Structures are given as structure tokens and as C-alpha cells.
Amino acid sequence: MTSTLHPVVGLDDVVHQRARLGILAILTEVAEADVAALKAELGLTDGNLGRHLQVLADAGFVTLERTIVGTRAKTRVRATKAGAKAFRNEVKALRALLDRVR
Amino acid sequence: MQSDSMTQSADLLIEIDEHGARTRARAAAGWLPLLLAGLAMLGAFPAYAGWWDGPAGGCICTSDGAPWWDRLGVVGLGGGSRPVGLYWLAVVPVVYAASAGWFAMSARRTGLRQRWGLHLLAGLGTAGVAVVLAVARVAWLPWSPGALFTPLLALAVGLVALGLVERDRVVTSSGAAVAVVAVAVSALARHSSHLPDSGLGNVGQALLAPSVEVAGLGLVLVGAAAYVRSANKRTASVTPTAPPAVPA
Numbered sequence: 384m385t386s387t388l389h390p391v392v393g394l395d396d397v398v399h400q401r402a403r404l405g406i407l408a409i410l411t412e413v414a415e416a417d418v419a420a421l422k423a424e425l426g427l428t429d430g431n432l433g434r435h436l437q438v439l440a441d442a443g444f445v446t447l448e449r450t451i452v453g454t455r456a457k458t459r460v461r462a463t464k465a466g467a468k469a470f471r472n473e474v475k476a477l478r479a480l481l482d483r484v485r
Numbered sequence: 486m487q488s489d490s491m492t493q494s495a496d497l498l499i500e501i502d503e504h505g506a507r508t509r510a511r512a513a514a515g516w517l518p519l520l521l522a523g524l525a526m527l528g529a530f531p532a533y534a535g536w537w538d539g540p541a542g543g544c545i546c547t548s549d550g551a552p553w554w555d556r557l558g559v560v561g562l563g564g565g566s567r568p569v570g571l572y573w574l575a576v577v578p579v580v581y582a583a584s585a586g587w588f589a590m591s592a593r594r595t596g597l598r599q600r601w602g603l604h605l606l607a608g609l610g611t612a613g614v615a616v617v618l619a620v621a622r623v624a625w626l627p628w629s630p631g632a633l634f635t636p637l638l639a640l641a642v643g644l645v646a647l648g649l650v651e652r653d654r655v656v657t658s659s660g661a662a663v664a665v666v667a668v669a670v671s672a673l674a675r676h677s678s679h680l681p682d683s684g685l686g687n688v689g690q691a692l693l694a695p696s697v698e699v700a701g702l703g704l705v706l707v708g709a710a711a712y713v714r715s716a717n718k719r720t721a722s723v724t725p726t727a728p729p730a731v732p733a
Contacts, residue, residue, distance in 0.1 A: 401497060401500070404497065404500075404501060405500065405501070405504050408501040408504040408505050408508075409504050409505070409508045411505075412505050412508040412509050412512070413508060413512050413597045413598060413599050413600075414598045414599055414600045414601075414602075415597075415598045416508075416596060416597050416598070417596030417597075419596050420511075420595060420596030420597050423596075424504060424507060424508065424511075425504075459598075474498065474501060477494050477497060477498055478498065480491070480494055481491060481494055481495055481498070484491050
């Protein structure tokens, strides 16, 4: 039955956003990443990245861990199992969508 | 409209792949463990060749007159009465400690931490099994699979795990090649008494050091090449400049 559904059904509103998809693409490659590394890779501002991370954290797709290193606060981000799964499903849905029109 | 949407989806997939590839390149730290494993193998030469007679400070001998480290020969990498076993048991923890330090430094520098714990766990776990079996072999068992689980195999298993974690085929295949050498060397060490004598000495024993050294040299070269490749990839990685829109 599921094979007859349009691939767009598989898209997740939380994940289907360019910056959030980028965050999950990075986090599924490594165990964890600092906010500074995410910022550098994605070219986002602090505020913008913070908002995207909060959306993902509220959905249970990432965990945020704030630590103090020396005199500076550092935030480490890691993808949860649900986040990694949502990312894989999103990529699968996008590929299916493209395959459908090719 | 549909065409626009498809183009956007295709662009998004390309962007995702690029983020992944750049992240892997930036987080890659496998070249140093490769180099360290190669240097550890090259460093075994003085022990195999008899240039190193074991720890200085006089012979602390067992009741039968052999030095205390003599029984460590049971780690299965040959060497007879030479301190080869002692060398291997000492060098493997040093290699893993140096790798752990390197990973911590690399994570601080890049802000990306790989699942390096698996590499350390696999390698040190294999080394632990090798030590337990070697002790069991001396204490209770006339024969045990201790000859297969050698400290050299511990280096190989660690490299294979590291290659899988970093999704780096060069590191994985180098680890697999070292595993083949480790199994071959332990087989040579175990069965050397069945091999013919060349007149200058036992063929099996004579092949041990060259096998380890040639493989070690190969690993050092592969490690150096991996460093150059990793540096080039990091330099080539371009960070996107246009920030995506704030979410609705």
C-alpha cells in the first residue's frame, strides 16, 4: 500500500528545511559537532543556527550539551537515533520524488 | 512549477552530499594512527635483530635463569629468546594512547568528533584478549588461540575499525593488510620449527622481521599519503556563503 503513496507524504516538516537538513547531514557523519563548526559549515548566523537547533531539539532529533571550556561556553550537538532516522527518511523521500519525475 | 520544485530537491540532495563529504574530510584523522602503526612495526626491528637486549638495569631472572620478560615471547610474534614480546606488549598501548591524544586534539581543532571510541575499544580489546590468552598459555594451557590474537593483530583490528568509522577505504584496507601480515607472522612464529634450516638459521624465524618491517614501511608510506590527501581535501573544501532563510 505504501508504495502507491506519493513520495511527498514521506517528507517531514521539521527536517524538510534547508538549514535543518544541513545540520542533520553533518551530525550523521560524526559523533558530535560544536556549534562553531556547524556555523562555519552552514554559513549561518548565531541566532539563525540557534533557532534551527532549538526546533530540532524540540522534535527530539538532536541533543544540545552546554559545557564551559576554560572561560568560554561551548555547545556540543549530536543527532539522536530519531534524528538520524528522520534524516535518512527525508533523503529517501527526496530521491523517490526525483525518481518519480525522471 | 513542478520543474522548479524538482530542481530545488535535486539541489538540496547535492548540498546534503557536499555537507557530508566536507564534514568527513574535516573530521578525518586516520592518517596519524596509520603512521603510528607503521612506525611501531618499523620500531620492532632492533628487538627482532637482537640489537636490543631488553630493559637495562641487569637481569632480573626467573628460577631457570631466563630474564623476566622471556616468557612474554608467548604473545605469538616470534623472536625466540629476544625481547620481541615485551616490545609488542609495550608499544601497542603507547600507539593507542598517542592516537587518543591526537583524536582529542583534532576534535578541539575542528569542532567535530568522530566515533573514535570504537577504534580504541576494538584495538585495545583485541590487545587485552592477546594478553589474557598469552597468560593462559603460560599458566594453564599448552596451546591456545593466543598465537592468533597478537598485539600486531590489535593494531590491525583498530585500523579496520577506524576505517569503518571514518568511511575511509584506504585505512580499512590497510588495517586488513596488517591483519593478514599479523596472522602470517604468528603462523610463521608458531610453525617455524617445521620449516627447513637454510644453514644460516631457521627460514621461518628469518622471515619474521622482514615481513613486519616491509609491512611497516608500507603503512608509513600510506599514512604519509593519507596525510597529504586529507590536507588537500580540507583545503579544497569550500564553505557555502549564502545563509539559508530563517524558518517560517
